[in-house]
Amino acid sequence: MLFCCDRFLLEIHVVFLRLHHWIVNSEDLESRFHEDRTNESDITQSLFREVQGLDPDVKLFLNNRALADSDRTFEYSNQGKRLQSHGVPVFGLGTDGTFGPLDPDYERVKFRLSKLSEAGIPIYVTGLTIVDADEDRKAEKLGDMLTLLYGHPAVQGVFLGALWDGDNFDPSAALANGNNVQINAAGKKYLNLVRHSWRTNKNFTLSPTQGYNDRAFLGEYSLRILRDGVDVHQETFTLDSRGKDVSFNPQGNIFDIYAS
Numbered sequence: 001m002l003f004c005c006d007r008f009l010l011e012i013h014v015v016f017l018r019l020h021h022w023i024v025n026s027e028d029l030e031s032r033f034h035e036d037r038t039n040e041s042d043i044t045q046s047l048f049r050e051v052q053g054l055d056p057d058v059k060l061f062l063n064n065r066a067l068a069d070s071d072r073t074f075e076y077s078n079q080g081k082r083l084q085s086h087g088v089p090v091f092g093l094g095t096d097g098t099f100g101p102l103d104p105d106y107e108r109v110k111f112r113l114s115k116l117s118e119a120g121i122p123i124y125v126t127g128l129t130i131v132d133a134d135e136d137r138k139a140e141k142l143g144d145m146l147t148l149l150y151g152h153p154a155v156q157g158v159f160l161g162a163l164w165d166g167d168n169f170d171p172s173a174a175l176a177n178g179n180n181v182q183i184n185a186a187g188k189k190y191l192n193l194v195r196h197s198w199r200t201n202k203n204f205t206l207s208p209t210q211g212y213n214d215r216a217f218l219g220e221y222s223l224r225i226l227r228d229g230v231d232v233h234q235e236t237f238t239l240d241s242r243g244k245d246v247s248f249n250p251q252g253n254i255f256d257i258y259a260s
Contacts, residue, residue, distance in 0.1 A: 019058050023094055023126070024048050026063040029072050029079065048088045063094035063126055066116060068104075070096075073112045080119035093121050097128035097145075098161065101172075104130075104141060106148055117154035125149055127161030130186065133172040139185035142175075146193055160190070 025034065025044045034043045048060055062083070066076040076093065083090050093116055116123055130145065132138035149155045162173035164181055171177070175187035183191070200216035218239050223246060225233040237244055 019055065021059045021061060021092075021124075022051060023061045023063045024051055026094075027065065028062075029064050029075055045083065045086060045088050048083070048090065052089045059091040060089055061092045061094045061124065062090060063096075065096045066093075067095040067097055067109060067112050067125065068099050070112075073115045077116050077119045080116075080121045084119070084121065090121060092124045092156070093119060094124050094126040097125040097149075097158070099130050099141070099145065101132050104145060106144065109145070109148060110152070113149075113152050113154060117152075122156040123152075123154045124157040124159065125155065126159050128158050129161035129173045131162075131170050131173040135185040138172075139189040142186045143189045143193060146190065150193075150198065 024047050028034065028044060034047065035041060040046065044062075051058065051060055062076075062080060064070075064072060064076045064079075066073045076095070080090060080093050095116065113123065128142075128145065128149070130138050130142045132141065146158065149158050160175065162168045162170065163175050165171035165174035165177045166179070166181075168174050174184070175190060176183050198217050199219075200221075202214060202216070204212055206212060216239055218241065221237050221239055223233075223235050223237065224231060235246075237246055
């Protein structure tokens with residue numbers, strides 16, 4: 001194995017204890033960097049197995065341009081299928097998310113997501129970035145793109161790319177500006193979505209003989225049950241796509257329930 005790959009594995013030894021996700025091979029459909037330097041056509045499979053051997057718990061990813069401006073969506077989906085068919089531990093398909101000042105083609109993005117999802121592997125958008133010097137227009141496009149991605153069942157994660165204009169390849173893509181890191185319109189749009197629009201807060205009153213059913217966003221919840229304004233029960237639970245039943249055996253009559 002050549003030095004580039006030895007160094008790759010050495011770096012994992014140093015930092016792997018801090019990792020939850022690891023992109024094992026990025027943009028190999030375009031550059032074939034490792035294949036060309038090792039003369040191993042299956043080097044990606046070897047790298048995945050090497051990394052899994054170092055840390056069996058880390059989630060391993062491919063990463064390729066397949067969302068914003070690429071004609072490799074079909075090839076990437078087929079690559080994911082092929083690797084999984086050979087038992088390669090591919091947890092997710094990472095895909096670029098950089099969109100320039102022109103309005104994104106949302107229908108094309110939806111189409112590409114659907115094609116990628118045919119691999120049956122979770123999709124993560126790596127470095128979602130909206131480049132636009134007009135802050136209000138950037139905020140609108142960021143909100144629309146996040147909503148599209150959030151609503152697609154195969155997308156399990158979105159990593160934001162350009163956070164601060166002081167440390168960014170293009171300041172017009174940032175979500176915050178200046179030495180005081182002032183959140184701009186796009187940053188406020190993001191915070192409003194994740195802190196308000198995509199959160200569920202419920203307050204309701206029940207008697208011991210009643211039940212309550214409702215729809216809510218997936219995620220972690222804190223449940224408080226009060227009687228006459230006094231906490232009588234607290235717990236946390238996770239709501240996933242399978243739903244969740246929460247039971248409580250009360251001692252008394254009327255209870256106020258707070259879930260958030």
